[in-house]
Each structure stands twice: as C-alpha cells, then as structure tokens.
Amino acid sequence: MDNAKRELPIKDQFILPDGMIYLDGNSLGPLPKAVEATLQTCVRDQWGQHLIKGWNLDDWMGQPMRVGNLVGRLIGAPEGSVVMGDTLSVKVYQALASALKMRPDRKVILSDSGNFPSDLYMAQGLIAQLAQGHELKIVAPEAVSAAITEDVAAVMITQVDYRTGRIHDMNAITAAAHAAGAVMIWDLAHSAGAIPVDIAASGAEFAVGCTYKYLNGGPGAPAFIYARPDIVADLSTALSGWLGHDAPFAFEASYRPAADIERMRVGTPPVLQLAALEAAMTVWGEVDMHDLRAASIALSELFIAEVEARCPALELASPRDSAQRGSQVSFRFAHGYAAIQALIAQDVIGDFRAPDIMRFGFTPLYLDSDDVRRAVDILQNVLDARLWDNPAFQAVSRVT
Amino acid sequence: MDNAKRELPIKDQFILPDGMIYLDGNSLGPLPKAVEATLQTCVRDQWGQHLIKGWNLDDWMGQPMRVGNLVGRLIGAPEGSVVMGDTLSVKVYQALASALKMRPDRKVILSDSGNFPSDLYMAQGLIAQLAQGHELKIVAPEAVSAAITEDVAAVMITQVDYRTGRIHDMNAITAAAHAAGAVMIWDLAHSAGAIPVDIAASGAEFAVGCTYKYLNGGPGAPAFIYARPDIVADLSTALSGWLGHDAPFAFEASYRPAADIERMRVGTPPVLQLAALEAAMTVWGEVDMHDLRAASIALSELFIAEVEARCPALELASPRDSAQRGSQVSFRFAHGYAAIQALIAQDVIGDFRAPDIMRFGFTPLYLDSDDVRRAVDILQNVLDARLWDNPAFQAVSRVT
Known part of the structure; x- marks a missing residue:
C-alpha cells in the first residue's frame, strides 16, 4: 500500500452515480474504482488462462491470509492473526463454539439487545445443537458489564449498534469479562473501517466482522475472524474443514488443525469475492x-x-x-x-x-x-x- | 434456458487457452464465455450504479434459490428444494447436524475411506463439539451397505470417489440406510454435472455438492444443499443465520426458521460468485x-x-x-x-x-x-x- 496519506474525502477512488448522495455505506459500501480491473484480471487472465494452476501461480490459496492482514491493520490486529472466509454469521459460530469449549464448566452466553439478530440466532442454534444446558442471556446494552457474572462463559457483543450507532467501550467490557473469567468476542461489523479499533490492546480473545460495509468489498464479500495469537494453538474448531488442516493437501484421514489462525479456515476460499475485496482494500493505504x-x-x-x-x-x-x-x-x-x-x-x-x-x-x-x-x-x-x-x-x- | 440440445462438445461456450488440453475439470472447470460480461454487469451496473438497491432491483437476495433451481435440474431435485451458499464443508456440517437431531438415540455416523477428507473432518469436528458420544465409523467403500446397522444415525457418502472415480450405487445404499432407519446424506461434488443423478428418486434426505468442478462456477463458487421436501419443515438448523429465518428483515429477537430449504441459508450470499455461477449454468440448457x-x-x-x-x-x-x-x-x-x-x-x-x-x-x-x-x-x-x-x-x- 501507498503510505502517503491524503486529505479526505478521496471520492476519486470510488464510482458514485451522478447525483446520488449515498448515506448507506454502513450497509453496502460503493464500488471502489480499483475493483473492476482487478476482477477482470482474476477472471480473464487467472481463471481463464491459468485454470487450476491459478491456485499456485496467482496464490489464490494465500488470499485469505493476505487480505486478512490488510483488514488486521485497520483493527489493531498483529500480522498473521486475522483470516478471511465464509460469512459473518459462520464466523460468529466458530468463535462462540471455540469460546464455549474454553469454559466447559460455564453455561451462559451473555449478549445485549443491541446486538445484530443473526449473532443471537447463531448462538441459539449452537445452544440447541449442543444440548448441554447453555443459556443465551440478553440484557440491555447499558447493563452488559454488570451482568458479567462468574457463570458467564462468553460475552458476545457487537461494538457498534446497527440501529443507533451507540458504541460499547471495548476495553472496559473486555476487562469486565476477563475479571469474571469469561471469554470476550467482539463483532466489529460496524467498526472495521468506521472507527479506530485496537483489538490487540483490548486483550479480547476473538473478533469477527464483515467487509461489505465500511470496507467496500462488494455484495457478499467474505467475513474475517481474529483470535488472540497466544490462544490460537489451543482452540477447538467446530467447523473443522480441510483448509483449516495443518496439511490440507496431505489428505490425512484425521483432522489436525493448523497451529495458527488458519485453523479457522473451513472450505475453498471465495476467490472472486476476495479479489474484489483485495482491490477495495487498496484505498486504505491513503487513509x-x-x-x-x-x-x-x-x-x-x-x-x-x-x-x-x-x-x-x-x-x-x-x-x-x-x-x-x-x-x-x-x-x-x-x-x-x-x-x-x-x-x-x-x-x-x-x-x-x-x-x-x-x-x-x-x-x-x-x-x-x-x-x-x-x-x-x-x-x-x-x-x-x-x-x-x-x-x-x-x-x-x-x-x- | 434454451431447450435446443446440441451435439457435444460445445467448446465454443468456453475460454480454453491455446494448446492446452484440460483434463482437470473435475477440480476446477474452465471459464465459460458468458461469465465475464455477466460479472462485469453485476459489478459495474448493479453494485456500481444501484449500490444497496441491488438487493431489490437485481434480486441479489433471490440468487441462492434461483441458482439452486438450475443446479437442482441436473441432480433430479424438484423446484425449490436446493439452495446455494457457503462452502461444501459448511453444507456437509449442516446436513450432518440436522441428520443427527433426527436420530437422537443413535450415535454412529457411517462413512467410507473413499470419502473426501474434509467431509470426514467436518464430522469429527461436529462430534467433538457435541460431546454426546457420537462415533465416526469409516469402512471400505465396498463394505458400506453391510455396515449400515441399526445404531447408525446417518450414512454420509460421496457418490463418486475423488481419487479413483468409483461410483457408489445411490439407490441401493439409500435403501439400505432407510431399511436400517438411518438418514442418508450424499455428497455430489464429483457427480453434479458429471453423471445423471436423480436424488428425488433415491429418497435420500440430503444432498450437498460444489459448483467449481463440473459446473464451471469458478474458483470459490458456492456450494449447494438439497433436503427432501417432506422433511425440510422439521429440520433443526445448527447454523441458524438470519437469512435462514422466516422473516430475516423483521429482525425478531428469536430464530424462527423458514418453512422450506431457505432455512439452510446462513449469512449474506456471495453475490459476485453467484453471478458468475449463474452465467456458467447457462451452458446446461444445451446439454x-x-x-x-x-x-x-x-x-x-x-x-x-x-x-x-x-x-x-x-x-x-x-x-x-x-x-x-x-x-x-x-x-x-x-x-x-x-x-x-x-x-x-x-x-x-x-x-x-x-x-x-x-x-x-x-x-x-x-x-x-x-x-x-x-x-x-x-x-x-x-x-x-x-x-x-x-x-x-x-x-x-x-x-x-
């Protein structure tokens, strides 16, 4: 990325329809100019001319970590701690499933009524699946810290409320979670690219988010997941897909997770979406x-x-x-x-x-x-x- | 689709590099000519000009069912019984998780050593997550039918072996599974677009597959899942994401699954990948x-x-x-x-x-x-x- 910072706005980096005032970048970001040519190259020159060789020649297999590092810089995540893939709902499920395994004696997932419904639905589905007596406790946003009692396994909070824009205090809630021995999961859907975030400084175990809002990755752009580097090697992986395996192409009979955040990969990466997102991320070098x-x-x-x-x-x-x-x-x-x-x-x-x-x-x-x-x-x-x-x-x- | 059938091959529908003999369409299909223009329209005219309105104007939200119906025709699935999304590994997990809930008193998942490793890994991850004493039993391909005993909850088989191409007898194994009271899951990764399949006639409860092989959807093209229409309304959904909700945009507090196969949707659909796949599927109208x-x-x-x-x-x-x-x-x-x-x-x-x-x-x-x-x-x-x-x-x- 170019390190020369420019004054905002940088409208010339985006395609914006004549006359439109677009106040919905919190839902779907507009098209960055760099995307179309990059995607055409990915389709015409890579898929079209390299076919299966694109996995190597064009490093499609490295996309999820490469783009993860670009996202990581915007949320204060160290190099190699963020990986792209799937949808945000799937990443919520992965983080939550791993968190519950870290606190097997606790049964409460704590969230708040300002969370995006899909996060709550994924928790409900996981709880029903496990059938181990877990409970999703939903409190008012202002009541979160006080509700983090010692029966809470995981605190799962979206930092910025999708309806009102209200910001939770990331450091304070994470500290409260840790004081009570709970695992902290932040959903950064409305944070990444919107406000400064320092996920490493917060000490939270997990963060997840999407890239089609403020990161302008396009409709259906993949999600990201961060896990704190000191815990990642011990995390259980509910969705233990082959690309999270330590040696995916050895085709071993048993799952053996990668030592790093790549264990949160599941299946084949969405190469076209990732190519669009990678191009979209170039605007951040100026910001x-x-x-x-x-x-x-x-x-x-x-x-x-x-x-x-x-x-x-x-x-x-x-x-x-x-x-x-x-x-x-x-x-x-x-x-x-x-x-x-x-x-x-x-x-x-x-x-x-x-x-x-x-x-x-x-x-x-x-x-x-x-x-x-x-x-x-x-x-x-x-x-x-x-x-x-x-x-x-x-x-x-x-x-x- | 055009119903006029043509003699094979229909090479003029594909971009193939000069001089290349491509014998790897079982891994990644080549670029269909229709893809590039369709994808450019999706990026330039839809995302670029419609932005958030694309979800309605361009029916992005309907892509997963619309493309699912195109795939369904190739595998003998009735209209409305197949939906696209996620990766094959995630779809395996969904089918298997639902199947286990259908047979709560049984603890064995039966598969064979010819299955693709990721299917086995996903089963291992689900079993570890559930911690309810389930067991993954892996037998030789030729021993599958005999191994379907009355403790088997689900039989999870890839129809065509990814290494040798050996085909399992779909109807015979499904009948054996049902005779023993087990749920049948077929992975059609190497079947869809490769051989005639009649999933409805088999009576199997579930089928899953990918679309970047014989369906030429491109690198990272999404997966599909089929559930037998008569059981779908009662299926539990482990990955209960908002787009599987009966009313996703009502933002209700609790998950309430769609009545049909849309309950197997999870998060935001990969619009660019689905646009490429939808264009790629046009070749099948001639075949x-x-x-x-x-x-x-x-x-x-x-x-x-x-x-x-x-x-x-x-x-x-x-x-x-x-x-x-x-x-x-x-x-x-x-x-x-x-x-x-x-x-x-x-x-x-x-x-x-x-x-x-x-x-x-x-x-x-x-x-x-x-x-x-x-x-x-x-x-x-x-x-x-x-x-x-x-x-x-x-x-x-x-x-x-």
Whole structure:
C-alpha cells in the first residue's frame, strides 16, 4: 500500500452515480474504482488462462491470509492473526463454539439487545445443537458489564449498534469479562473501517466482522475472524474443514488443525469475492484512521445540527455525544419507512430499521459537508411536503 | 434456458487457452464465455450504479434459490428444494447436524475411506463439539451397505470417489440406510454435472455438492444443499443465520426458521460468485445429461485403451467397468507426482492425489477424441523419455 496519506474525502477512488448522495455505506459500501480491473484480471487472465494452476501461480490459496492482514491493520490486529472466509454469521459460530469449549464448566452466553439478530440466532442454534444446558442471556446494552457474572462463559457483543450507532467501550467490557473469567468476542461489523479499533490492546480473545460495509468489498464479500495469537494453538474448531488442516493437501484421514489462525479456515476460499475485496482494500493505504474518525464526527455533527434545526418531527436515536457514536446517525420517525423510500426516490440513500429508525451512514471516504447539507435539504422537503404520506412509498418492498 | 440440445462438445461456450488440453475439470472447470460480461454487469451496473438497491432491483437476495433451481435440474431435485451458499464443508456440517437431531438415540455416523477428507473432518469436528458420544465409523467403500446397522444415525457418502472415480450405487445404499432407519446424506461434488443423478428418486434426505468442478462456477463458487421436501419443515438448523429465518428483515429477537430449504441459508450470499455461477449454468440448457454421460464414457474408454496400449508403466486405479466410474480416470504410478508436473509443463493438465494417483477428468463439454489422443501422445513421451526423473518436476510445489 501507498503510505502517503491524503486529505479526505478521496471520492476519486470510488464510482458514485451522478447525483446520488449515498448515506448507506454502513450497509453496502460503493464500488471502489480499483475493483473492476482487478476482477477482470482474476477472471480473464487467472481463471481463464491459468485454470487450476491459478491456485499456485496467482496464490489464490494465500488470499485469505493476505487480505486478512490488510483488514488486521485497520483493527489493531498483529500480522498473521486475522483470516478471511465464509460469512459473518459462520464466523460468529466458530468463535462462540471455540469460546464455549474454553469454559466447559460455564453455561451462559451473555449478549445485549443491541446486538445484530443473526449473532443471537447463531448462538441459539449452537445452544440447541449442543444440548448441554447453555443459556443465551440478553440484557440491555447499558447493563452488559454488570451482568458479567462468574457463570458467564462468553460475552458476545457487537461494538457498534446497527440501529443507533451507540458504541460499547471495548476495553472496559473486555476487562469486565476477563475479571469474571469469561471469554470476550467482539463483532466489529460496524467498526472495521468506521472507527479506530485496537483489538490487540483490548486483550479480547476473538473478533469477527464483515467487509461489505465500511470496507467496500462488494455484495457478499467474505467475513474475517481474529483470535488472540497466544490462544490460537489451543482452540477447538467446530467447523473443522480441510483448509483449516495443518496439511490440507496431505489428505490425512484425521483432522489436525493448523497451529495458527488458519485453523479457522473451513472450505475453498471465495476467490472472486476476495479479489474484489483485495482491490477495495487498496484505498486504505491513503487513509489515517484517526483522520477518518475526525472527519466522520464532523459530518455526523453537521447532519444532526441541520436535521434538528430543520426537521423537528425527527427524534435523535443515536447518542448525542460523538464519542459514544459510530459512523452513522439514526433518527426515530413514526413514518420512517415511507420517508426513507421518498428520500431514496430523490437519490438520497439511507435505510430503515424496524420499528421506526431512519438510518444514515457517514463515510468520509466519499462524503463531504456539501453532500450532508444537500441531503438535509431533500429530507426537509420530504417532511415539509409530507411525501411519506404517499401510498407508493409506504408500499415499496425492500429487503435490506 | 434454451431447450435446443446440441451435439457435444460445445467448446465454443468456453475460454480454453491455446494448446492446452484440460483434463482437470473435475477440480476446477474452465471459464465459460458468458461469465465475464455477466460479472462485469453485476459489478459495474448493479453494485456500481444501484449500490444497496441491488438487493431489490437485481434480486441479489433471490440468487441462492434461483441458482439452486438450475443446479437442482441436473441432480433430479424438484423446484425449490436446493439452495446455494457457503462452502461444501459448511453444507456437509449442516446436513450432518440436522441428520443427527433426527436420530437422537443413535450415535454412529457411517462413512467410507473413499470419502473426501474434509467431509470426514467436518464430522469429527461436529462430534467433538457435541460431546454426546457420537462415533465416526469409516469402512471400505465396498463394505458400506453391510455396515449400515441399526445404531447408525446417518450414512454420509460421496457418490463418486475423488481419487479413483468409483461410483457408489445411490439407490441401493439409500435403501439400505432407510431399511436400517438411518438418514442418508450424499455428497455430489464429483457427480453434479458429471453423471445423471436423480436424488428425488433415491429418497435420500440430503444432498450437498460444489459448483467449481463440473459446473464451471469458478474458483470459490458456492456450494449447494438439497433436503427432501417432506422433511425440510422439521429440520433443526445448527447454523441458524438470519437469512435462514422466516422473516430475516423483521429482525425478531428469536430464530424462527423458514418453512422450506431457505432455512439452510446462513449469512449474506456471495453475490459476485453467484453471478458468475449463474452465467456458467447457462451452458446446461444445451446439454442432455444422458448424451453427456455417453460422451464421457466414450472419452474415458478411449483414454484407458490408449494408455494401456502405450504406457505400460501405469496401472489403472479406476474401475474398468464404465458403469462403475464417474467422469474421471485415474492411474497409479510410483513417480506420478513428477510425471503430472512434466505433463503440465507440456500443457496437458491433470492432477495428482497422494500417494501415487495420476488423475484425469473427461468433460465432454469441451473435450473430444482428438484431445484425448494428443494427451496420450504427450503422456507416452513423458514416460518413454523418463521426464519424471527430472528433479525440477519432482520439486514443483502444488497445492491442489
């Protein structure tokens, strides 16, 4: 990567449709310019011309660790401690299954009501599978630390709330988990590429996350998993696939895990998705995470001030203190669903989360203060003109 | 799909490097011509211009079922009974975990020594995770039916042996499993797109497979899973991810599985890989599986006859009876590793499987009898000239 840092935004690194103000990078990042050529090379020159030899000539087999190192730099993970693959839900399952094996005498998985539902569902599925009397205990976000009692095997928390953007204190909760003898798992889905993270400094055992949001890896980009290097050699692996084997191509009869984080690999890596993601990661060579955070806060504060001044029907759902807030701002509005559809119809792209959350992501890689002001102009018009009252906007079906 | 069938091969549907004879489609299929434009559209026009709206406008969310139906037609699965996602190892785990829950009083998973190691590893990982006294029993391929006793919960078999191409009798083994009250899981990795399969007629509960071999979906293409429609609504789901939920975007607190095969979905689908695969599947509209099978047998028989006449050092490792053999032919040779490298250096692409298997796939989509004869010419030269004795070929490192 190029180490020369540039002022933000770096809009010229992205394809952005003319006229669109994209406030949904917290759901799916836009297309980095580098992706198309890289993916074409991967398809035409590698798969097309090298065929099976691509595994060696183009080091497809090394992609999961190579890209893992690029992600690791953004979350404070040492070289060789992060590997890519599968989906975030699968990575949650792997981390949780390993964590429970580390604390066989404890039966509680602690999470909070701000966690993304799929994390909770994966825990429920694991518990049902094990049938060993485990329990998923879900508390309010502010009650997490106090709820970490000595029966807790694993604390599984998403750092940044997907609805409100509220940030958990990573170091404090990890310390509380460790004080009680629990294993700590952080989901960084809304953190990686959004806020500075130092997972190594936190001391947490596991972190997982996705790469199609702030890392702009594209729809269906693979997930990542980090395990603390001092524990990785002893971790049990529920999903003990051949590519997590110490010698996958020896085709031994019994599973024998790799000594390092590669034991969290499962099956064949998604080469095309990883090629797209690897190209997308090149933008980060120009970015200092602390500069990015400062720019994100400036955009978010501007948005809150403008909305509160001009759109009184909307109630701030995110923390007012920017230090407690990720790279998104959410407002509650009873007609939020239709209002978001009306905004989208005017090319201001935000999204909606039930029951009444209008969600806006602020990604300083490709947004500036003019974008924010124009978005509020259009939002104000939607509200003043009651466009949300249009049945067409109420009826739009959206899946994300 | 176009229903007009064409004579095989249909080489014009594929990109094949000049001069290469590709006998490794059983490991990674070549690039279908339709892929590049489709993938470019998915990246440039869908992700690039629609961004988050692609989930709706381009029906990314429907890809796993839409492509699943295309795969289903090739394996005799009814519409709506196959879904795409994850890797084959993960799909093996899901099927096996569900199967064990169907037979809670039984503790044996039966497989055979011809199974692909990752399937066995996944079973080992599941057993260790459950800690409920399950046992993986591995017998010789020919001993499977006799070993299906009334303590067997699940029979997990790969239909076509990845080393020798030996085919198991799907109907007979499934009947034996059911007679003993066991659940049947078929791995169709080397079957789908290689031989006619009628999974519905077999009555098996589950089938899984990959799509980067004979289905030409590209490196890292996702896996598929089939569950028999009459049992799917009662299946437990170990990997209970949000996209297997009956209402993923309701963000309910508790997991509630979809009523159909979509409950086997886990996380966000790999949209780019699925777009490539969907384009690759268009070639099958021109192909009748019984025509393909006849052509495959003709090519394989020619290869065996030519090799046995001209390369006496090689010993047939595949069944001699074509009815017992998939779409590959394997020979044993003590210097097989270096001999394969010498062949590859002359653009005849086969592969090696320890300890001494030289493996050649015959895919009549893009191979004809001239290709087979030329491949044997070069193989004969490698052997007659003892090119395998060259230390350079002995030292080549290959991962697949």
